[in-house]
Amino acid sequence: MTESFSTLRVNANRMHDSFIHLALIGATGDGGVSRVTFSEAHLAARNWLRTEIENSGLEFHMDGAGNHSALLACNNKNAPTILLGSHLDSVPNGGRFDGALGVVAALEVLRTVKENRIKLGVKLEAIDFTDEEGTLVGLLGSAALAGRLHPEALKNPRGGREDLIAGMNRAGLSEAGIFKAARSKGSLAGYLELHIEQGKRLERAGFNIGVVTAIVGIRSYRLSFIGRADHAGSTLMEDRLDAGLGASAFTLAAREIVMRDFPNCVVNIGKMDFAPGVFNIVPLRVDVSLEFRSPDADQFAELDGALIECAKLEAERFRLDLRIEFLGGHAPSAMSENMQQAFMNSCDTLGLTHMSLVSGAIHDAQSLNGICPIGMIFVPSVDGASHAPRELTKWEDCVNGANILLQIALTLGSG
Template sequence: MLTINTERLLRLLDNLAEIGATEEGGVSRPALSEADMQARAWFKEQAVFYGLDYREDSAGNQSVILPSEDANAKTLLVGSHLDTVPNGGRYDGALGVLAAFEALLTIKEARRKLPYHLECISFTDEEGTLVGLLGSSALCGTLTAEDLAAPRGGRERLLEGLKRANLTEEGLLNARRDPATLAAFLELHIEQGTRLEEANIDIGVVTSIVGIRSYWIEYIGQAAHAGTTPMDKRADAFWGAAAFAQQARDMVMEQFYPGVVNIGAVELSPGAFNIVPERARLALEFRHGSEGELNAMWAELQSLARDIAQVYNLNVQITHSGSIPAAP
């Protein structure tokens, strides 16, 4: 059995973590930002330094390749992502890419013959700074022009990033790879929850990948003077929003374990000390490993949103923002 060079892997992880390092000990490398571009350049340098083939596709996915002698062999993709959320963890994504990289080096040094081409891949914008799963969906051929027209990070930011990385929308939409050429995809990822850690278990195998759905929920009431309008005459949009947040939490915990729900942003308008909020806009996201449970969650969340609107004398508008299906 081969053993990786642990020292080298840890050194690579340390070196990478210096790029975009934050004072809190994490890293900020939003996709195609200056810091991400630095990390990408660094990754390419490592491939060249260690004498491995390097390639980039038209979606900006970076690949380091150890070819099989059999030119017609399929490719085993192994990797993750180098981009991070703002102040993200130093191992999120980085571990998957660099562990794959180290595995390639170990196998290369042992001069093993390979039944597959081994390809260590880092996907563009996995975290969703711009579009989310951008590089991987481009590779799968599931990325659409609509995804690029209304990206979750904003259109301007996307165009800026593409320009910085010398990428084009056309290139993104034409980065599909023929599945017949691929053997499988493997990813090592740091645990993002705490279950394995609490159980003192070193490694777990993923049995499903959660689906994610996001919606804007907007409560609409009536702006009024916060001093003179009697409490029982108000249509305060924030009361609806607050009740929804609380009850959505209780409902998901009681009925949909291990599903999760999050309200990650609240915008109130007009937005002043002395004005009853007319509008409260919530960024709602929920996740579950089963599509059936996601559908049930959404049905419950919608009826909850509507019931609460009635209780507080509000209107509610719901706008779909994005969906990623669960992979069982």
């Protein structure tokens, strides 16, 4: 049976038509799209998706979290579902491919299976998750579907409570409804996502497909170095308790620690707020926004310890107080070994080259980690560009990714 599947391909022209139509919705005029969650353009894209689903003769479904789905049933009513998907929301002035490719490819897989009348032992679902990018909450739809959304995430969202409520009203969603989107245990046989790499590794190495081994964990802290405000002219250098020195020394040391001891990790200090923040007063206090990422749970804990220890040492060196506020994060998510192997087998079947890599970006797949087996593949990003209008993946690579998604759905669905 698998033999006959290996020659099946998605309809690349039909997928291209869908992709081009979608890219017109919220188009920025310079090749990008702006479809931030629950904006007019985002809701228009979702309406477009609904029409595409219905015109394909697939069943449309929207859950309480606003996730939009195409459903393809099978003969067994109680069979579990293989979920394929990504997201239609974008960052402001983002690219056409981020998320959109995964949704369009997932829909194309369902169309292909349906028109070839292939009987699988599982249901197929192509899903567009709500608010992946985090304009409002981040991974909102996938966390709700996984039953992992914390009530606090809606009470104190990073995009502001007012904007969240206004957006939910525009989309016709309620808080109670969002929590009802949780799927029952055992209803999902797997989650598979095709995404652009958003980096340069595949392009540099010259490979067709990236098989994701893990999605990094991410943690953030606010570190406050506290010294003493003094006259910037009359206070001797050796007498100063300059909070800026601790914050700056920590920034440089953090980079060195990661580059020397944690080669798979990254650290970013994206913001420093100086108080009182004027030319002629020695800085009393500097609030440092620290974020770091690691693909491995043990290494993540070690890195966390090393960075906090470093902040303490630098504070001590400059005779400063240090306040540490943990702001939250996500654990690293390992992809299913079976899914990785199945992806590699599909690449071999289709004659595509592949390499294994870690995702440094957050994706919906990690919400489903532990709920069902998860797998993810990347296709090359030209020049690694993403979250910008110049984001580009060659169409041939997009089609390759969709065909891998089709192969693995067929393999898992018939196995």
